[in-house]
Amino acid sequence: MTILVIAEHDNAAIKGATFNTVTAASQMGGEVHVLVAGHNAAVAAKAAARIAGVAKVLHADASGFAHGLAENVAAQVVALAGAYSHIAFPATASGKNIAPRVAALLDVGQISDISRVVNSDTFERPIYAGSAIATVQSEDAVKVVTVRTTGFDVAGQGDSALIEIVEAIADSGNSKYLGSEIAKSDRPELTDAKIIVSGGRALGSSEKFNEVLTPLADKLGAALGASRAAVDAGYAPNDWQVGQTGKIVAPQLYIACGISGAIQHLAGMKDSKTIVAINKDTEAPIFSIADYGLEADLFEAVPEIVRAL
Amino acid sequence: MKIVVCIKRVVDSNVKIRVKSDSTGVDTSNVKMSMNPFDEIAVEEAMRLKEKGLASEVIAVSAGPMQAQETLRTAMAIGADRGILIETNDELQPLAVAKLLKAIVDKEQPSVVILGKQAIDDDNNQTGQMLAALAGMPQATFASKVELTDNAVTVTREVDGGLETLKLTLPAVVTTDLRLNEPRYVTLPNIMKAKKKPLEVITPTDLGVDVTTRIKVLKVTEPPKRKVGIKVPDVATLIDLLKNTDKIL
Numbered sequence: 303m304t305i306l307v308i309a310e311h312d313n314a315a316i317k318g319a320t321f322n323t324v325t326a327a328s329q330m331g332g333e334v335h336v337l338v339a340g341h342n343a344a345v346a347a348k349a350a351a352r353i354a355g356v357a358k359v360l361h362a363d364a365s366g367f368a369h370g371l372a373e374n375v376a377a378q379v380v381a382l383a384g385a386y387s388h389i390a391f392p393a394t395a396s397g398k399n400i401a402p403r404v405a406a407l408l409d410v411g412q413i414s415d416i417s418r419v420v421n422s423d424t425f426e427r428p429i430y431a432g433s434a435i436a437t438v439q440s441e442d443a444v445k446v447v448t449v450r451t452t453g454f455d456v457a458g459q460g461d462s463a464l465i466e467i468v469e470a471i472a473d474s475g476n477s478k479y480l481g482s483e484i485a486k487s488d489r490p491e492l493t494d495a496k497i498i499v500s501g502g503r504a505l506g507s508s509e510k511f512n513e514v515l516t517p518l519a520d521k522l523g524a525a526l527g528a529s530r531a532a533v534d535a536g537y538a539p540n541d542w543q544v545g546q547t548g549k550i551v552a553p554q555l556y557i558a559c560g561i562s563g564a565i566q567h568l569a570g571m572k573d574s575k576t577i578v579a580i581n582k583d584t585e586a587p588i589f590s591i592a593d594y595g596l597e598a599d600l601f602e603a604v605p606e607i608v609r610a611l
Numbered sequence: 612m613k614i615v616v617c618i619k620r621v622v623d624s625n626v627k628i629r630v631k632s633d634s635t636g637v638d639t640s641n642v643k644m645s646m647n648p649f650d651e652i653a654v655e656e657a658m659r660l661k662e663k664g665l666a667s668e669v670i671a672v673s674a675g676p677m678q679a680q681e682t683l684r685t686a687m688a689i690g691a692d693r694g695i696l697i698e699t700n701d702e703l704q705p706l707a708v709a710k711l712l713k714a715i716v717d718k719e720q721p722s723v724v725i726l727g728k729q730a731i732d733d734d735n736n737q738t739g740q741m742l743a744a745l746a747g748m749p750q751a752t753f754a755s756k757v758e759l760t761d762n763a764v765t766v767t768r769e770v771d772g773g774l775e776t777l778k779l780t781l782p783a784v785v786t787t788d789l790r791l792n793e794p795r796y797v798t799l800p801n802i803m804k805a806k807k808k809p810l811e812v813i814t815p816t817d818l819g820v821d822v823t824t825r826i827k828v829l830k831v832t833e834p835p836k837r838k839v840g841i842k843v844p845d846v847a848t849l850i851d852l853l854k855n856t857d858k859i860l
Contacts, residue, residue: 429734476779577837610850
């Protein structure tokens with residue numbers, strides 16, 4: 303059995319999610335290879351080769367991969383799929399976008415968001431916003447999975463594996479990348495951060511969201527997260543949303559400020575090691591999963607925490 | 612041009628589900644069912660495109676048991692012109708649904724197919740992408756903005772670091788994300804009108820599709836419970852616990 307991990311990268315570096323996915327792949331019972339499909343991505347391919355547990359890197363290079371278009375990456379994976387028993391993507395926006403195309407083209411089912419590998423054909427995954435865990439077994443010859451990165455440790459660094467250049471498939475021609483609005487930040491990425499400070503609709507405005515929470519996040523070197531309600535109201539950008547249909551996080555410390563704790567939000571953060579909730583509503587459901595609940599007005603409590611640190 | 616919207620009948624998002632004591636699944640008996648929230652957004656978007664004069668017909672499609680007719684009537688109350696139910700009591704997994712939808716798409720030849728990005732029961736996030744692959748169409752998933760012209764659809768997508776914009780040739784598949792639109796309330800007059808709109812019922816056999824499942828559910832269990840937390844009286848106590856007891860700060 304051989305597992306192909308589809309790397310998430312920016313042509314220069316391999317993104318964190320790939321490292322957790324390699325760990326998951328290493329539990330599936332075979333040799334692990336990594337595909338780097340990119341544009342001028344030799345540096346990324348070299349970085350992939352140094353991930354511990356990786357036996358080989360396949361590097362496909364073409365302008366059609368520059369922005370990770372699903373039609374192109376999926377076609378590339380399918381062209382290589384014959385040698386593999388498992389194809390694993392991180393369950394990132396990119397992985398979730400591409401993986402099902404691969405599964406359908408191979409005429410196999412896909413197991414999304416695996417949180418645990420039981421054995422080479424059996425996996426655990428959350429359903430109903432994480433209210434239940436399903437243990438499922440693939441009956442297909444090729445298992446296509448997306449990996450919930452919070453379920454697996456980050457793979458370390460190892461000796462450089464062999465890098466093989468593979469012929470890139472042609473651009474599909476039916477999708478064109480026009481542009482991005484990607485925020486640049488010195489903060490750690492939400493999904494990698496050890497500490498997350500997260501805000502809800504109670505913050506009341508994007509000005510207040512920044513004014514109140516940024517000092518705390520700065521003091522702690524934390525990433526900033528938000529509830530769906532806060533994002534819908536425009537207080538925080540969409541990529542800060544933590545929850546069932548947003549980011550899944552499991553930091554060492556999650557501080558929820560003015561977040562009521564709807565099931566859909568909990569789905570995204572309840573595996574955090576320590577959860578602190580600050581909310582002036584004594585009945586807020588978030589207190590039911592918080593390790594430490596502070597019933598207080600966040601507009602007073604958060605600045606007080608900042609002063610005390 | 613025609614727009615096909617695909618919808619799923621799921622356990623209502625406000626329901627607190629219970630895992631069956633024999634671990635065979637989630638208890639859905641006597642539980643409120645609704646249209647998947649992302650699919651409501653899909654129907655709403657199709658209607659907005661039609662109201663802008665960009666589409667001539669919106670067809671709602673669902674695959675599932677007979678009761679899914681109610682969900683299709685809701686789609687028609689939002690404004691879909693007609694509905695198609697692919698009726699089966701068999702368990703349907705995304706690959707099978709994608710194949711069923713491909714058969715419909717081959718027949719109806721829409722310019723755009725809109726689906727919700729994921730169903731809130733299985734949380735798979737696969738069907739739209741699978742359909743696109745099987746139908747040889749480009750895809751734009753997690754859409755927060757859709758602009759349609761005669762020969763292309765430009766979609767802004769929510770991605771991990773922010774937003775990305777793609778332009779796809781038609782026909783294309785779009786899956787909706789939360790902020791694409793806010794679905795309209797269904798009015799009573801429209802509910803009454805929907806009762807008279809055409810709703811066709813067919814079976815997977817009629818479409819020549821094998822819906823055999825590929826993934827076996829071995830068991831469904833509750834997630835591990837967190838240990839019970841405490842309420843702290845003040846900020847000083849909280850910081851002391853985090854610093855000195857847990858050594859996180």
